[in-house]
Amino acid sequence: MDNTAALSVHHLKKTFRTSSNRNEVLKDVNIVLEKGVVAILGSNGAGKTTFIRSCTDLLDYEEGKIEYFGKGLQTMSKEEKNRTFALLSEGSRNIYYKLTPWENIKYFAAVRGVPFNAVRSQSKELLNELGLYDKRNQLVENLSRGMQQKVAIICALSMNTPVVFLDEPTLGLDIESAFGLSSFLSSPEITSNRLIIMTSHDFNFIERTARQIFKLQDGVMKRKEDTASFDNAFILKILHPDIDKLQAARYEILERHDLYCTIRLLTTALLLGKEIDRLNQEGHEVTSVEIEGENLKDFYLN
Ligand SMILES: Nc1ncnc2c1ncn2[C@@H]1O[C@H](COP(=O)(O)OP(=O)(O)OP(=O)(O)O)[C@@H](O)[C@H]1O
């Protein structure tokens, strides 16, 4: 596989029109993604599903360019598309209810021209991870809604495409299954060689799972700063502080009380321990440390 971005989208524009109404959902969406797990946040109606449906050739768009590994979506054959991306659609039937989970996986592999042997072990692992291995030979129509959702997720992920879209994969999943899915999506075998783009309204799931987070708002895609870049600002609470000494050492004092103060410390996560040792040796009593930065809720709401 070449080094160009797994998915790049430039100036994507999509407007829904009715006789009386014009809804400009995607105004100018730009995003370039390499491998890893990426989450897209956005309020109901922000256009997340519209974006995914445009990228998976289920929806026409009026302007823009969508490329997978440098190749334009519009120039790809059906087989190329099948080999390149898979999709878990939002809230719709993604699988056949008259088949078993195992038969569904076989069916989707066959439709995509993927030899079943190539997806067998990964499918087994996914069934195990999501607690469905025992149900692999039961008809999907007799499974619970959450289990059906899991089968659909497994079908999308087990096809070994380098790009996978999961539109609201956590819908209907219980806490344990969401954890199982999160740990599966966080495993290096999954993320090191493919791009997974998901949407979810479950912040805990996103924080645990995604390496990069975007928000679709007002028709454009905004990127949340990577968590790593926040790692150099820490807020420390110090008991019985010697303010003069702290100021002399050029610490930035944020709050100042008789019994304690809080300071901001700019350093890396690796050097933080040494800084705290130094402060303690100087007679300060560091009682708590927090990473400073915009959390996911702030990013979503702002
Ligand atoms: N086929 C369609 N025809 C007309 N309007 C549509 C169509 N599909 C979506 N829309 C409109 O486009 C907007 C974006 O919808 P979309 O489903 O992409 O939002 P979303 O971000 O996925 O929301 P949610 O979080 O609820 O899933 C909404 O106003 C919706 O009504």
Ligand SMILES: [Mg+2]
């Ligand atoms: Mg949606």
